[in-house]
């Protein structure tokens with residue numbers, strides 16, 4: 001079937017199961033081929049081909065609301081809702097988004113990217129439906145990983161209490177990015193093996209009702225059978241105790257099983273939890289046999305071999321640099337404990353985990369718990385190393401403020417993916433952490449100019465015992481600079497002059513330093529003398545150097561690959577105002593006050609105006625035109 005001819009999912013209504021099986025094969029082939037060129041979340045999407053087809057056949061999207069939790073597994077949904085023709089642009093600049101996007105389609109009723117939001121949103125839609133008196137079905141689809149997110153449990157609690165009509169589809173493939181973890185995962189494990197709970201319970205109840213009314217022993221025996229059955233299938237009760245009708249486990253790759261249970265679920269009043277068992281990566285051998293999470297989200301790959309098409313001899317990734325430096329330090333510092341909220345692969349913690357299995361905790365998709373867990377460890381003299389993406393740290397803002405910083409606890413936040421991340425787009429850009437951390441008392445916030453300074457900053461963070469300290473670093477690889485053999489601490493709050501200059505000073509840090517230096521080089525050829533400062537401590541700032549800079553009366557330009565609102569440049573403005581430097585010209589370059597969509601980082605920087613050319617042009621507007629030297 002030519003998938004690009006699909007305009008609307010209603011075509012499924014007339015298709016036979018045999019035709020749907022063929023369609024599943026066509027979609028799998030399409031995904032494998034397209035994503036071999038674009039990259040993307042191939043594993044999750046191969047796992048939900050039949051499930052997505054079945055949902056669109058049984059329900060009437062967009063009247064019935066299908067909400068995709070995390071949303072990285074919504075490619076099949078996008079194919080069935082008329083977007084197959086756009087997959088050559090998947091996750092590319094101005095192309096198809098890798099997550100549900102309401103501006104793309106009326107079938108994308110809820111935008112996701114961050115995990116565990118679908119149940120809360122679904123509850124909101126269910127309440128709205130009932131207040132409006134309409135009758136659409138509300139169907140959130142949530143993975144076993146996303147179900148470990150605190151928000152999901154908060155929502156289950158509320159939905160079960162209010163008993164709203166809703167069909168929660170639990171897509172259980174036993175994987176988060178890496179193998180799923182936690183007690184809830186074990187509950188699901190018992191479910192997966194227990195066999196059909198609901199049907200057995202119903203049949204048993206019908207059987208018991210057929211037994212002529214007898215008192216005493218027989219009825220009591222029957223009750224005991226029912227209780228022992230329930231005990232045997234205890235996990236089904238887990239959801240039933242929360243107020244849900246549990247159905248499952250259902251084979252998520254068998255259309256007959258899916259249709260039977262989906263139609264059964266439609267008849268049930270109140271909240272239903274339909275437990276669907278799928279295989280992540282199904283239909284593509286390398287992805288299907290992925291035991292660690294390599295095929296959760298990938299770059300381009302060679303279909304025949306499953307080899308990833310990565311540029312050769314890259315510098316080590318920033319994540320690897322930080323995690324491996326901590327691993328080395330942990331050999332002589334038994335205080336160090338590593339914590340990750342479900343990102344052991346992305347944070348390159350495999351080495352640490354293998355060497356220190358009793359000092360490595362993957363807590364699942366639970367950023368709030370991860371942060372306060374770290375706080376608890378620190379109260380007992382341990383040195384928690386919390387490896388967490390900038391965008392996911394947003395989930396734990398109160399834990400950072402209330403639990404860690406207010407108590408001034410020695411937590412080391414390794415803030416990964418800080419800055420633009422590119423293909424994951426607006427839900428994942430790590431551009432807000434400076435603004436939401438800078439104002440929190442007691443926290444040190446720093447960013448290295450390259451991986452050598454990065455290793456020294458890791459060492460500084462581990463040695464620092466005066467409270468919480470955060471090191472932010474970008475997605476991707478370092479610059480390939482020479483690494484010092486010996487680690488040293490960097491004095492907290494000290495900046496570094498990288499280039500002297502007399503006409504203007506640029507204050508910047510991290511990924512925008514090369515751009516500033518390149519601009520300075522270009523401007524020198526036009527007789528403009530630019531000072532470039534590595535403002536590597538965003539908090540505390542180097543106040544001594546700031547006073548010197550303001551007293552030099554040079555104009556100042558701050559540059560940051562982070563939100564301007566409340567960012568580093570704002571801090572410099574505040575300093576100037578608070579210290580009476582009202583004459584100095586200060587300008588700021590950074591991420592404007594809007595969400596930055598998906599695309600390559602290079603394209604996004606160009607769109608935003610954060611390039612060497614833009615810096616040169618900005619500097620020229622800030623200083624009087626200089627006569628060219630004779």
Ligand SMILES: Cc1ncc(C[n+]2csc(CCOP(=O)(O)OP(=O)(O)O)c2C)c(N)n1
Nearest residue numbers: 044113114115143144145146175176177342
């Ligand atoms: C708040 C948050 N934390 C972490 C992530 C990163 N993340 C993306 S998908 C994923 C695993 C999701 O597992 P599951 O829900 O089981 O979906 P599957 O990939 O197995 O289909 C994680 C941890 C995220 N998107 N949001």
Ligand SMILES: CC(=O)[C@@H](O)[C@H](O)COP(=O)(O)O
Nearest residue numbers: 070072113297346417424475
């Ligand atoms: C969907 C999701 O949130 C993760 O899969 C995320 O895309 C991983 O990002 P990295 O590729 O930067 O590890």
Ligand SMILES: [Mg+2]
Nearest residue numbers: 143144145175
């Ligand atoms: Mg899963």
